[in-house]
Amino acid sequence: MTGAELLDSLDRLFRGKILSRIEFRGETTFTLAPQDLREIAQFCRDELSFDYLLDISSVDNFGCEPRFEVVYALYSLKLGVHLRLKIALSEEVCAVDTVSDIWPTANWHEREIYDMMGIKFTNHPDLRRILMWDGYPFFPLRKDFPLEGKPSEMPDVAFSQVAPMEGGPFVTVPSTATTKDREPRARRPDLNE
Amino acid sequence: MPEPIPAAYDSKIEGNVIFTRLDAAMNWTRKNSLWPMPMGLACCAIELMATAAARFDIARFGSEVMRFSPRQCDVMIVAGTVTYKMALAVKRIWEQMPEPKWCIAMGACASSGGIYRSYAVLQGIDQLLPVDVYISGCPPRPEALLEGLMRLQRKIEGERSFIAQKPALKRELSEVLG
Numbered sequence: 001m002t003g004a005e006l007l008d009s010l011d012r013l014f015r016g017k018i019l020s021r022i023e024f025r026g027e028t029t030f031t032l033a034p035q036d037l038r039e040i041a042q043f044c045r046d047e048l049s050f051d052y053l054l055d056i057s058s059v060d061n062f063g064c065e066p067r068f069e070v071v072y073a074l075y076s077l078k079l080g081v082h083l084r085l086k087i088a089l090s091e092e093v094c095a096v097d098t099v100s101d102i103w104p105t106a107n108w109h110e111r112e113i114y115d116m117m118g119i120k121f122t123n124h125p126d127l128r129r130i131l132m133w134d135g136y137p138f139f140p141l142r143k144d145f146p147l148e149g150k151p152s153e154m155p156d157v158a159f160s161q162v163a164p165m166e167g168g169p170f171v172t173v174p175s176t177a178t179t180k181d182r183e184p185r186a187r188r189p190d191l192n193e
Numbered sequence: 194m195p196e197p198i199p200a201a202y203d204s205k206i207e208g209n210v211i212f213t214r215l216d217a218a219m220n221w222t223r224k225n226s227l228w229p230m231p232m233g234l235a236c237c238a239i240e241l242m243a244t245a246a247a248r249f250d251i252a253r254f255g256s257e258v259m260r261f262s263p264r265q266c267d268v269m270i271v272a273g274t275v276t277y278k279m280a281l282a283v284k285r286i287w288e289q290m291p292e293p294k295w296c297i298a299m300g301a302c303a304s305s306g307g308i309y310r311s312y313a314v315l316q317g318i319d320q321l322l323p324v325d326v327y328i329s330g331c332p333p334r335p336e337a338l339l340e341g342l343m344r345l346q347r348k349i350e351g352e353r354s355f356i357a358q359k360p361a362l363k364r365e366l367s368e369v370l371g
Contacts, residue, residue, distance in 0.1 A: 131278075131313075132278065132313070133277075133278050138312075140312045140313070145312070147310070147311070147312075148310065148311075148312070149311060149312025149313070150312070156281070157281070158277050158278055158280065158281060159277060159280075159281075160277045160312060160313070161315075161316070161320075163306065163309075163310045163311055163312070163314070163316055164310065164316060165310060
């Protein structure tokens with residue numbers, strides 16, 4: 001079975017549950033509803049030989065609804081095929097079923113997403129923060145968290161302060177211009193407006 | 194020509210005795226055996242290791258004895274990015290070091306947070322510890338670390354530390370000597 005046939009069969013079998021299929025430069029992305037994730041993930045691993053979960057990442061589309069996206073990058077070592085699964089989460093729900101029992105490597109990926117973005121993974125065996133300390137009150141990769149940080153204090157454990165931003169922050173500009181135009185520069189928000 | 198002043202002269206000890214100030218003698222011993230606490234937290238630690246290795250050879254300055262117990266250290270070399278999660282651990286290790294102790298902030302991150310203007314990074318270890326020498330660079334070359342160490346040695350030379358640290362001994366000495 002080739003990679004294309006494999007993905008077609010998935011498309012056929014879960015026709016009602018795959019919300020959209022996007023092909024871009026030979027990469028296939030399926031968008032799913034959060035409640036169907038586990039069923040399709042299990043099928044991908046057991047029947048379609050997607051035995052390797054490359055990564056889980058999350059996107060904060062601040063200002064849009066639904067706000068969050070979680071992206072699963074799968075790979076079949078046997079067939080050399082990539083597959084991307086995407087689910088959208090609204091801010092009120094902000095939780096999705098864990099896949100750490102399907103791919104054990106998901107355990108730490110999900111902890112990192114919980115730590116940085118605040119998305120919870122239900123039935124995760126050990127959903128603690130992985131980079132920041134337990135008790136840190138913010139989710140720093142959310143778009144509404146300032147680049148310079150916020151002060152926090154946990155006596156005898158850790159603290160954080162606002163970082164100075166003289167001449168900064170250094171930000172990229174999203175565009176299709178050349179690297180010279182896009183590279184990070186000091187762009188003070190109060191001067192640009 | 195005036196007569197030479199008669200002085201007690203013992204040929205057995207002449208040449209084996211040196212007169213100096215107590216501070217100078219203590220500082221001389223301290224500055225030439227600074228045992229570092231290698232607080233390697235990021236890529237600066239690689240340069241710290243290079244400084245200790247044969248090519249740059251920190252042993253030439255008496256600092257080859259990297260101790261991994263803070264109880265045996267004189268100078269903490271903070272080499273790398275101090276995150277807030279690590280910051281209080283660094284401070285705790287600093288407090289476990291016996292006096293007298295010194296601190297070298299090695300590299301941009303330890304000195305000022307460096308490129309990390311961020312929610313996760315302490316903006317300079319001097320917010321928690323008294324730093325004696327800052328070394329610029331990202332990371333600094335081993336020569337820069339050795340220069341920093343030599344500057345710290347010069348700083349120790351000028352300290353009036355021993356008498357200041359031992360008021361009881363000073364009192365006792367002045368009583369004995371009158």
